Amino acid sequence: MEGRLGPGDRLPSERDLSADLGVGRSSVREALRVLEVMGLIRTATGSGPQSGAIVIATPAGGMQQLLRLQVAAQGFPIADVVQTRLVLEGAVAASLAASESRDTAAAHALLDAMDDADLPAPEFLALDAQLHLALAEASGNSVIAAMMAGLRSAIESYVLEGSARIDDWRGMAERLRAEHRALVAAIESGDGDSARSLVHDHIIGYYTASGLVPDAAL
Template identity: 75%
Template sequence: MPQTTETQRAWRTVLARIESDLLEGVLGPGDRLPSERDLAADLGVGRSSVREALRVLEVMGLIRTATGSGPQAGAIVIAAPSGGMSTLLRLQVAAQGFPLADVVQTRLVLEDAVAQRLSTDPARDLAGVRGILTAMDADGLTAPEFLALDAELHYALAEASGNTVIAATMAGLRTAIESYVLEGSARIEDWDAMAARLRAEHHEIVDAIDAGRTDAARVHIRAHITGYYRAAGLVPETH
């Protein structure tokens, strides 16, 4: 049964209150939200509206809920800053999609920042990234297998950068990126040659980052991203 305007307004009131408390520091990771009864009384809404708002927050990855009593019961804010953003972005991609040119441009901005940040960080940890490189060097990978690892590699670099917003955005766009690059692989006549080229480019990018060669890392990653999309005939030009 569709929600009435009044019902929608009620649970959005609850969301607005919790959002305000998070922004003002009244609530933070690990804190317990007021009980359904207290929120309902305080905001003048029904407990069903409170439950609806809590379901939305849980789907977004901002809280977890547990029934019963004790320290783990109720609704608790969880320290997962990327969860909600990634989920919402994935849903947006699934519902409407984004123009490919916009996805490419966003990747260029984000991954350029990742290359710069990692290459200038003496404490960078690329062990996980190099593990994916090793997996990609294996013989006999199909195009879908290779490109799934490719997406994992780029996400791992974003995660290694330590910027949670960039990592969350890359996670949210991952499905779109994988679908576009896989679609493009069907247009490449010699996939083996392309896979060899991409492997070499990945190693160039990671080696430049690991050596602290910031300019080279940025040039390599931009050329890598735009080069594939052009070779696959997905976009004619990217500036």
């Protein structure tokens, strides 16, 4: 998380980690197993340059994989994921609106890309996800950004399936474009209450219109 280790770096041996951290080797082995399941490291037994534990991904990637597995195994109901998005993205919108050093350049570039009326639903939704993540990253809170990336990745297939249930996709896309621009405008004007309300209604609107989550669940 501090950035001192990255993809390609090798972890110390179990014996060294045990001594450095002041824990038993069994605890180290369990921690390494968890990191491997999360997709953060690769381990190999034996000796030589390919043995031991090597970092293969950043923590954000591991979180995305973990959340995807949880949703796929029905550990996290979609309604719970959506409610969590409401909390996180409401906080992001309010934080950005209150910031005097907010940077919305990336958001505007994505808004412009989404103005293409001929974009098919998968491409539009991919840009939509990038927009929400860009706002989270602009807030400066790396934990919220990582959690949001993981949540969006975890339910990506459900969001796409939901678009097929919307009879007038062009109309929905136009509505989403307008909502995105209104949200960014509220953030840039420093209106935190409006920004929080707009992102709340925006998220609920899509999930209910696509039949992914009933109104009563939110």
